[in-house]
Amino acid sequence: IDRERAKALLAKSNTESPALVFERARLAIYSGDCDTASAILSVPTFANRPDAASLSDLAKRCAGAVAASKVVEDEKNGLWVRLQNDEDVSLVPVIAEVANRARAAMKKDLGVELPHPLRIDLVHDLFSLAAVSGLPLEAAETTGTVAVARWGRVTMISPRATPLGYPWEDTLAHEITHLALSRATRDQAPLWLQEGIAKREETRWRDARPFDDEPLPSAVAKDALLSGQSVGINGLGMSIAMLETPQAASIAFAEVTSFMSYWIERNGEAGLKLLLADLKGVGRERADDAMRSVTGYGLEVWNARWQQHLEQWEPPDEEPSEGVGSGKTDYRDIVRRVRLGDLLFNRGHAAAAATQLEPALEGGGRSPALRYRAARALIDSNRVDDARALVGNEDDVDSLHGGWFALKGRFQREDGDIRGADTAYDLAVSVDPFNVVAACAGYWPLPPDRDGAVPAPSSPARRALCETARKIPRD
Numbered sequence: 001i002d003r004e005r006a007k008a009l010l011a012k013s014n015t016e017s018p019a020l021v022f023e024r025a026r027l028a029i030y031s032g033d034c035d036t037a038s039a040i041l042s043v044p045t046f047a048n049r050p051d052a053a054s055l056s057d058l059a060k061r062c063a064g065a066v067a068a069s070k071v072v073e074d075e076k077n078g079l080w081v082r083l084q085n086d087e088d089v090s091l092v093p094v095i096a097e098v099a100n101r102a103r104a105a106m107k108k109d110l111g112v113e114l115p116h117p118l119r120i121d122l123v124h125d126l127f128s129l130a131a132v133s134g135l136p137l138e139a140a141e142t143t144g145t146v147a148v149a150r151w152g153r154v155t156m157i158s159p160r161a162t163p164l165g166y167p168w169e170d171t172l173a174h175e176i177t178h179l180a181l182s183r184a185t186r187d188q189a190p191l192w193l194q195e196g197i198a199k200r201e202e203t204r205w206r207d208a209r210p211f212d213d214e215p216l217p218s219a220v221a222k223d224a225l226l227s228g229q230s231v232g233i234n235g236l237g238m239s240i241a242m243l244e245t246p247q248a249a250s251i252a253f254a255e256v257t258s259f260m261s262y263w264i265e266r267n268g269e270a271g272l273k274l275l276l277a278d279l280k281g282v283g284r285e286r287a288d289d290a291m292r293s294v295t296g297y298g299l300e301v302w303n304a305r306w307q308q309h310l311e312q313w314e315p316p317d318e319e320p321s322e323g324v325g326s327g328k329t330d331y332r333d334i335v336r337r338v339r340l341g342d343l344l345f346n347r348g349h350a351a352a353a354a355t356q357l358e359p360a361l362e363g364g365g366r367s368p369a370l371r372y373r374a375a376r377a378l379i380d381s382n383r384v385d386d387a388r389a390l391v392g393n394e395d396d397v398d399s400l401h402g403g404w405f406a407l408k409g410r411f412q413r414e415d416g417d418i419r420g421a422d423t424a425y426d427l428a429v430s431v432d433p434f435n436v437v438a439a440c441a442g443y444w445p446l447p448p449d450r451d452g453a454v455p456a457p458s459s460p461a462r463r464a465l466c467e468t469a470r471k472i473p474r475d
Contacts, residue, residue, distance in 0.1 A: 001153040001183050003031055009286070018045050022052060029055065030152040032119055034080060034132075058134045065123065065131035077118030084124045088158050090468040091433055095120065099203070102173040105205040106180040110197075111273050114180055118388035119153035120172075124161055126425060139242040143249040147171045148241065149178035160472060164369070165402055165432030169412075170229035174202035181343040185279040190287045192233045194258030195240055197272070199253055212402050222310045233259055233303050244405075262306045267295055283406050334360045334370070341373055348379035359391075364404065368401035375407055376437070402432025410442025425457075429465070439469035 006027050014019055021040060028037035037059035045051035070086035077096040083089060099118055106112050121132050130137040133148040133155040146166055147156040154175040159165040177198040181189045203212055224230040231243070243249045256373040264272055271294055278290035288298040338361040345353035354377035361370055371390055378387035393409050409424030428438035436444050441457045457463050
């Protein structure tokens with residue numbers, strides 16, 4: 001990952017052996033310069049080298065995917081971001097904020113300081129993710145992978161690529177953790193440690209948020225253990241992203257998260273730093289020796305202890321919720337009403353949309369997506385008080401939704417709760433930054449039959465994000 005040092009070492013070389021030329025191509029890949037890597041590897045010298053053939057194929061596909069991309073270099077924040085869609089540039093200030101806080105968390109928790117600049121590719125689909133990172137497209141499609149840390153940089157799909165966004169901030173922190181662990185161990189951390197610590201660190205850079213750890217990793221891991229569906233700490237293969245099903249990937253993430261939380265609880269963060277240092281010296285093939293050196297026991301013993309702990313572990317009591325999942329929900333009716341409500345709202349018939357959406361809440365009352373849609377239609381129907389009541393509070397919904405939190409923030413700001421409103425806006429942007437309601441602090445363009453100015457966020461960075469979101473057609 002230390003590209004500058006690698007570049008300096010290659011510059012001092014007085015020879016042009018095939019091995020050194022090949023390393024120049026690899027350095028170009030790590031630097032995101034796929035064109036240079038492709039040119040270097042196209043010479044006949046590398047025609048019969050299998051490793052050169054695979055790297056050349058990656059370089060060619062990467063060069064095609066990032067052609068005409070926009071690069072933003074933020075020297076102040078130590079960031080290099082390449083954007084396939086240059087309108088995503090409005091997201092870069094938020095990316096910089098998350099990256100800085102995540103790197104600070106890595107330094108504190110893992111004792112690792114990543115060199116600058118941190119390189120990020122923001123791509124617009126799975127095809128580009130596969131082309132730039134080298135992850136097989138079939139694996140990305142099967143497991144729903146949205147980001148990869150490979151070649152010393154993060155490749156991530158833009159939140160605009162999915163209809164409701166995704167938790168892209170935590171995903172970015174997760175992938176940055178992989179880079180930090182690679183640096184801490186000289187890329188010798190076994191996969192169970194890589195993924196377990198990355199899942200742990202993806203939320204430690206920030207304050208706690210609603211619906212963190214839902215479902216609880218230990219609950220998923222225990223259920224998989226007792227039902228015979230466990231993937232196993234040593235059953236992850238080459239990558240969780242390359243497991244056979246999305247369910248297997250979900251179970252694997254839960255298991256490594258639960259296992260590493262248990263291990264750190266018993267050995268402390270100092271034990272984790274010692275383990276990373278030992279792995280840097282002995283390598284992943286001797287991970288068991290490193291574990292035994294730090295704790296006195298090998299991985300097999302710790303795995304058995306963790307499984308015994310899981311069998312005895314009981315999740316905290318939760319109050320049963322009503323609405324979706326109550327056994328009385330007519331899902332087909334909800335889907336029909338939501339689709340018709342969206343069509344009506346998008347064509348300026350807000351009152352009719354509200355009429356369709358309000359009955360759907362009888363079966364899906366805790367769904368923030370339903371509450372958001374119905375409240376939005378009520379606001380445009382001049383029934384703002386009804387919309388306020390419908391939005392409700394965090395206890396009334398069951399998941400994180402960008403539009404719902406944006407409306408919640410709008411009402412908090414109107415009530416004078418500026419701090420609460422800002423927190424709600426941050427939550428909205430953290431999952432769906434290109435939803436116009438989330439990006440524009442709870443507002444959207446007025447209906448055609450209504451005059452007046454639409455409020456815009458006060459921050460210049462958020463205003464730019466709002467302006468971008470208003471240009472993007474989304475259902």
